[in-house]
Amino acid sequence: MNRINVISKKLYKIGLVVSLAIFLLFIFYDIHNLESNSKRYLSDHYISEGVQETGAINIVTSVLYDYRAFDTLGEATVLLTAAAILSFLVPITKDKMRGTPFTIIVSQTTQVFIPFLAILGMYLIFFGHLAPGGGFVGGVVIALIPILLTITYRVEFSEYKFKPDKKKVSEDIGAIGFVLIGLLGILTGSNFLANGQANVSLGDAGELISAGLIPYLNIMIGIKVGAGLAIIFNSLIKEK
Amino acid sequence: MIDLIFNMLMIFLLITAFFMVFTKDILTSVITLPIFGAILVVIFVILQAPGPAIAEAVIASGLTTFFFVITINKTEYEQNE
Numbered sequence: 001m002n003r004i005n006v007i008s009k010k011l012y013k014i015g016l017v018v019s020l021a022i023f024l025l026f027i028f029y030d031i032h033n034l035e036s037n038s039k040r041y042l043s044d045h046y047i048s049e050g051v052q053e054t055g056a057i058n059i060v061t062s063v064l065y066d067y068r069a070f071d072t073l074g075e076a077t078v079l080l081t082a083a084a085i086l087s088f089l090v091p092i093t094k095d096k097m098r099g100t101p102f103t104i105i106v107s108q109t110t111q112v113f114i115p116f117l118a119i120l121g122m123y124l125i126f127f128g129h130l131a132p133g134g135g136f137v138g139g140v141v142i143a144l145i146p147i148l149l150t151i152t153y154r155v156e157f158s159e160y161k162f163k164p165d166k167k168k169v170s171e172d173i174g175a176i177g178f179v180l181i182g183l184l185g186i187l188t189g190s191n192f193l194a195n196g197q198a199n200v201s202l203g204d205a206g207e208l209i210s211a212g213l214i215p216y217l218n219i220m221i222g223i224k225v226g227a228g229l230a231i232i233f234n235s236l237i238k239e240k
Numbered sequence: 241m242i243d244l245i246f247n248m249l250m251i252f253l254l255i256t257a258f259f260m261v262f263t264k265d266i267l268t269s270v271i272t273l274p275i276f277g278a279i280l281v282v283i284f285v286i287l288q289a290p291g292p293a294i295a296e297a298v299i300a301s302g303l304t305t306f307f308f309v310i311t312i313n314k315t316e317y318e319q320n321e
Contacts, residue, residue, distance in 0.1 A: 058291075060291045124294070132290035132291045132293070132294050133291070133294055134291075136295070137294050137295050137298050137299075140298050140299055140302070140303055141298055141302075143303075144298075144302055144303070144306075147303075147306050151306065151309075229303070233306070233307070233310075236307075236310060237310055239314070
């Protein structure tokens, strides 16, 4: 009796997964077969007019930081709220990581590894409008540096290198700078976060300083995401 | 040739996904997640989507693994048989 119960419970789980998979398969099949000319006019507009209107070669960045920049502000606000609440709830007593200490190989490899991570993160942020990447991904790469320091050495060393107060200030600089750059559009008589419509000079498409306000928005988002993820990780590791 | 590689990678993706769900040891499951992410990165590059490939490589293979390792470290880790 018990054995039948266990088998039926396992079959129930597998059946749930399989039915969900079939459901998603039908939905994706229907989405794939939508009529192209009647319901895809927006993506056609982005692909054909995006480079002239925003100046960014990477169309993903032009959607994220120009056409739909307000959604990006919402995502950044979610991360800011999470980091603020976690650093508010962090206890005074510090808990240590359990487990064995690492050998010398791990610490030496970490020292060699960190400059490459910094260069890669900076590249992803600054070339966000020219190559794949962008503020979010570059910020995550930057945030991996204090996380590696925290895991390899201790929380104390990581917080001695990157002070928590400075991390909080830089996150605030990122969040407020994004909004201030957005307000530039209103000052010139257009909409919030307007770039090409507000007569910002777009420059030649393909150069490093081009695409109007998009590189500065990328830098702000990169600072904010990097500092926010580092704060979240250090707060979680101190939790008992 | 590229079709053969693509299909093989899809099969490996299914194998790693099922292994990740149905394995007993939770640490094995966590370490299988970056392998899943790495296979997915190659599939994204074959499908000519470099943006999601970079996001997947950084977030799924790097950040999520760190967070799961910390979660296992904080909670009681018991080896099941």
